[in-house]
Amino acid sequence: MQRKRGHGAVIGALLLGAAGLAPAAGAASFDCTLPDLAPDEQVICNERDLNDADVRMVTTLDFLTGLFAMGRRGDIMDDQAKWLHERMACGADAECIRAAYARRQQQLQDIYDSIDRPL
Template identity: 45%
Template sequence: MKTIIHTSTLFFSCLFSLAFATASHAASFNCAAAKTVTEHTICDTRSLNDADVKMATTYNIVRHLVPMGTRSIIQDQQIKWLKLRDDCRDSVSCLTDVYKMQQQRLDKYMSRIYQQGPF
């Protein structure tokens, strides 16, 4: 009986730790290390958190599949986009719009890759 209680306690402790770790790393950056108001807002808002993960994943895929010249354009656009995103500060509606805009831009690159191939 003591073993069952100990095992159950250990299991639930691990489950809680896993849930907490996942929540702090759900965005494309470590939410536990969030520094700006914008980063905290993204971490605290599930829809923005999801949009951040989707955008970062798409960005990394696109960046690896386009030719070198286009890659530097995409990277420059991402840097400008990050500044635009940070200007939203804690405005959820502004951040939502900015993420949609960037996702649409990256989706256009994905469409070109699907149609023409990566090279």
């Protein structure tokens, strides 16, 4: 069995690059200028750290889904849809939203770490 180390650095480097490319206004994965945003989306648009967490999560998700065939990719996207319902259930509770992003980012990191690949 191969040792898995430094994988977080790979994801981290990708995310730092993506964060640097993201426009400052409306960088979230949805349009923050829409008038009918859900309460969780309003909080994400107004809290820079949550906006950044959204960008990190979506960047990681896009990266991971590009690595897998349809079956596994579909499972990841099904999990994402479930997670979005969990985030929406937070309403305007910023701490709940932060915790939801932390959980999802860890889930995505775990998926990446589970990939069998050479170092």
